Every structure is written in structure tokens, then in C-alpha cells.
Amino acid sequence: MAYIRRQGLRIGAFILLLAAYLANSVLLEFATKYANKNVGLADRFIGAMLIMVAVILVLYTWLYHRQLKRYNPRHFGRQPFNWHRISQLLLLFVLMLAIQIAWSQLITRHLLPMPSNQSALDGQIQQLPFWNTVYGVLIAPVLEECLFRGFFFNFFFSKNSPWSNVFGVFISGLLFGYLHTMTFSVTTLFYASLGWVLAGTYLHFKDLRYSIALHFMNNLWAVL
Template structure:
């Protein structure tokens, strides 16, 4: 069972998952790998196949975790009753936070966003599918679902706080792997999403909130085309 694995074993497996997620992003550089440009449709198809495969694998592993050991009853209530409001509140909360801290941020764009902007300019469809849909689903499965059940799968306020904060920090480091104010911003977004997961106990709510947040960002990016 998940709770019976050694801490070192759990850390090793989680690092392997993070490596797999990062390795899969090589699909976004498929043109560099094969040495020739692809059509918009072909590029989107390659990106979709790669990330869908990773997504399905993470879904199966996450479901297996919950079957083995699930003291918090994650995924037990499949009804969206009472959850939609929390999804909307989370997205609004993230954007309100960003508005408040934006005057404190250095001029320019975070390195992660710069990379996305560059790829978006070359392949709108494929990068939008990844950034607005597939990426958020994979990240929520890994950094909320799998992570919290690996390391903080016991009931208690202390475990809740540690789960939310640690998942937020790791999520921040994924997007900004250096000490900066952007790291704080991404970590805070992860905290918002962590609180949503603990509140609704439904990873689908996290996926929807993350897709909404990223989707709005991509709508803004479309205006730059």
C-alpha cells in the first residue's frame, strides 16, 4: 500500500514521475528533434498523442493510489453539487492575487511564459492544446493528486497545511526553477489549487480550475497574433 512504502521509495517514484512529465515536453520540440518543420495539424497531433499517453498513465496510477489507501475519501463524491462555486472562487482568487502582486513583479515576463510565448507564435493549435488543456490535467494529477497521496495521506490540520504548502512550492519550482518573485507567484497559484483539492476532494475540480485559468491566459495571448 502507498502508506507502507518507505519515504525514500516514495520520493524516488515521485521524482521518476516528474522526470516523465518533463521528458514528455520534448514533444513540444519535435521539429528540432526531426530536423524539419511540421504542419500545424501534424504538430498538434504529435503533441496530443504524447501528452495523452502520459495523462492516461497518471490517471491509472492515481486511481490505483485511491484504491490502495484513501483516508481522506478523495474522489468518493462524484457529484459537482456545491463544487462549482469553489472552482470559480479559486480562479477568481488567483487572478485577484495576480492583480495585487503585479506592481511588485520585475518588468518583463517569467522565463516559463517566455518559452510558451515563443512556441505559441510558431504553433498555435498544438501549444494551445498542451498549455490550456493537457498540461493542466497532467499537472493536477501529479502535483495535487499523486503528490498529496504519496506524502500527506493522513487526516489532520497539520497534514493539510503541509500538503498545500509543499505542493505549492514544488508546483512553483516546476514553472520557475530559480529564486525570484515569479517563483513566489507560481507557488501561490499552487497553494490556491491545493486548497481547492482539499476542499472538494475531487481532482476534476482542480483540472477544470486550472484549465479555466490557463484558458483565459491563452485567450489573451491570441490577441497578440
């Protein structure tokens, strides 16, 4: 009974954290919608989004460090940067690029459909280029890595065992893919594969900053 109650609380907490992130992205969508219709209203939505980002970051940081202090058998934390780790991170970035290039080739050959959310994102960037780019490159990687890697592992797969590690990476990536498409489709597997690389990065380096950096590089490459 205690285990069920504890897991229920964790699921509830994760849903609330996810809802906060999604609500924040909705503010950006409203700002984009009114960018060419009502600049004043769009600016207010951007202001509300930035305030909410600051609040979410403080909340995420506090909860994450609180979780690690309570139970941290994998010794997640801050690992020093050195050339060996940086070279490994660059190789993982190359792996993410290879996945995207392979997927784009399948789309070019009409074997797979173009991701609908990518088309929507391109449209949003055209309407409100600066803030959509800032959000996609700088803000989203931090919030998504805290949510899908930091909290997810510590909430549901905190034990340092092969089973916990493998399933933690798999389910974290799958959830990451689903929330980028909001449906189960072949495109979900594309985003899930990127999520698996990011989750593996967090687990390998045991430092959330590495998966954030990898996510940042990937999103920056996408908008260049």
C-alpha cells in the same frame, strides 16, 4: 527501516512520473523549434508527444486510483457537481485572477521582474500556436494536477491531520512554483501562490476534477 524504504520508493516513483511529464513537454519544444524549419519533423514530434500523452494519462489514472484504493482517509474521489460547488470554484478562479492582476501591477510598476518562462511561452505560441495552446490549456492542467495534487498528497501527505494538510498544500504549491521557474526567485512565489490555491482546491473539494477545472480556466484565461 520499512518507513525509509517506503518513502524512498515513493520519491523514486514521483521522480519517474515527473520525468515522464517533462520529457513529454520537451517533445513539444522540439516540435516548436522545427515548426518553421522542417514541418515533417515537427509533425513527427507532435505525433510522438500525443502518443506519449495518451500513455501517461493511462498510467497516471491507473496509479491514482490504485493509490486511493490502498489508503484514502480523506475520501478523495468523485464528488457530484452542484451549483454550490460550482460557485465556490468560480470564487477560487476570481482569487487566482486577483493574484495575477496584483502581480502584473507590481511588474508594471517595475517592482518585480517579468517571468522569464512567460516570455518563452509567448514565443512558443507565436511559433506553433495551435499545439502550444492545446497543450497549455487542455493537456498541462490534467497532467500537472495528477502529478502535483493527486500523487503528491497520496505519496507523501496521506494522513488526514491538520499538519499533513497544511504542509501538503504548502510543499505541493512550492514545488509547483519551482518547476515553473527552475530556480528559487521572487517569481517562484508567484507560481507557488497559484499552486497553493490549486492544492487548497483539491483538498477542499476532495475531487481532482475540480482542481483540473480551475487550472483549465486559469490557463484558458491566460491565452485569451
